[in-house]
Amino acid sequence: MGRMRLREVRELSQAKKQIQPSVTRSHALLCVAPWAGEASQGRGRRIQSPGLESQRYHRASPQALTCQESSSSVKGLVQGLSGPLCVLFKPEHQASGSGCLSLWTPGQLSGAEPLTEPLLRPWPHVPRLSPQVIENCVAAAGFSVGEFAALVFAGAMEFSEGLYAVKVRAEAMQEASEAVPSGMLSVLGQPQSKFAFACLEAREHCKTLGIENPVCEVANYLFPDCRVISGHLEALQFLQKNASRYHFRRTRRLPVSGGFHTRLMEPALEPLAHVLKSVNVKKPLVSVHSNVDGNRYAHPKHIPKALVQQVVSPVKWEQTMHAIYERRRGTEFPKTFEVGPGRQLGSILKSCNLQAWKSYRHVDVLEDDGT
Template sequence: MKMYRRQLRLLRNILYLRENSRVKVNEARQVHGFGDSRGGDGGHSDDMAFDANIRDKTVSTKEVISDKRIKRKAFVNARFPILLFPGQGSQFVGMGKKALHYPGVKEMYEEISEHFRKDILKLCLLGPKEELDKTINCQPAVFITSLAAVEMMKELYPEILEGPTCMAGYSLGEITACVCAGVLSFTDALTLLNTRAYSMQEASEEVGSGMLTMTISHQSKLGLAKEAAMKFCKSECGILNPVVQTASYLTPYHKVVAGHNEALDFISDTSQQFGLKGCKRLPVSGAFHTMLMDSARKEMYSTIKNIDVTTKTKHRVYYNVTGKTTSQENFVKKNLCEQLVHPIKWEQAMQSIYGRPLGEEFPQTYEVGPGGQLGYILRLINKKAYSNYRRIEV
């Protein structure tokens, strides 16, 4: 009987690993950025359900391979410059100093300072770091400093925004990208950002939670690690509804997991057993892009219903939840809200933006805002694309 149970448990684990192991992404996924099952991560049923609800059109692999028109449509952005906007975590004391003498920059800092009723420019230039790192301060600071970098770019490379571009922003940077692309007005973005920053800060204070970055491989068992962490939280910590989710797909071998502190500590302590390496807690106070941010999502929906967005712009924005662009304005609003509780599909967005026929040259890429993390991630995903990368230092 004991041997039978052991064999049954082994069979169950094998079936689980087979279902959740890394598989080769087919051409349809490369073009459209649907889903992800890399590095042994079992994914999340909510993510799959959301994907199913927001897909404009389901395209089979055979259709993608056989229909050259779809390929040409997917690669129509081949010559467009690419702008990447950073999110929370890219901030540093002194940011924005290089942009202050450019036209309109000081006025933007003054407007956001008035809106948030605090001196954002002083906080960016002088800190202290502990205050700058707070969600309620960091989000408006990174947002406005990234827009200051846009003003720098207009002076240094005026030709970039004259024609169409492809844009993507990481987490908070998605709002910045929408403003730069003309999808959102600056005033409406401030209203939305105010709700986002304060509601996420409040959600973070409700429960002890955080985020954990890690390196994975084909042999990693991240799905099993999350499952074990939830069982541990229930049985040993008395947490009735533990949360531990993949919060960001950075590269094929780098992911961010977020949830209750107890779950993250368990994964860190047992990382070797599941083939996880380089586990490191991120300097944030909450489990962003998980269901622990559900209250913030509801606040965002309440605010965004009174905000106008438009997709009638020459620029394309690729969104975090899907890794794709969209021409439907209701999907823009939905993406901006749902990204708070769904993982950031950054790798998939990069596949969508940089996907092109073999031998075709990559356009210039500009990281617009503080820090250089998105350039580092791009180098890990696509070295050839990174060879045309520039950073607008601000």
């Protein structure tokens, strides 16, 4: 089974240009870690020096992929699926990277060092990241498919298994999106905006057009008064045309191929559920928050079910931010690190919790290495 999965990963690398990920670059991994003495908080993706080895971190690290793709191919594979995953491969002899992260660049790959270098640089006014970051990371969360990255980071599943599940998920969701013309609409509203009522009227409009069982509902809760709505294209067009009626300040169609995180994705449930049955899910080493309700997973058995449910459920990211940063007055906020291309999650955090955002940092693990 392991060899079959590795073969799938190789095939995925070769066919990455043909796969259209069902996510956007905003889907990244968010890691939270407190300061510990002089150790800089580990934003979930700190990389240790090659000589550092510790059995203590072994479980947080997935088995290394031994495929022989070139560094550029690996980088392409990550970018192809990945705004969401934002991951690096890990060599067998090294401890898990960044915070509790388990993903590294394989030592046998030529030119691998440039991919890890961005994570080795110290933050401005912050001590160089150290292995203590791993010990002090307290929580992880990933947006949409990024939740798989958070789970791998926390040692809840092996990297190769997580990547294989993401491949199956992406293909199934792409196939579902081709069945019905649908999409996603980013909406910046106001306190008086009634998103649910707007979606209801959009569905009624679709019925007048002869569309049976129309879909139009909130797919992402980003921050106060900001939502992403998914559904039939006719419904989204109706909302854009009547934006002022619902007190929408701004609407923008997202460059995605389907109405994700709605029941339009139901055909993708069975393929994902099937592949997750073969994944050995373990108890996360740090708290991982579910997109379905924003709460941290209480038991490993809940993880596969929630990952499947997430495909047809809204991403409750705003609720997740509240759950992670809720604390008594006067309690210091932890350091937060966003891993991956773009800073969208940081922008969302700023809108959700300004005080927590003041301790935010970003690391782009796919920074251009000159190749």
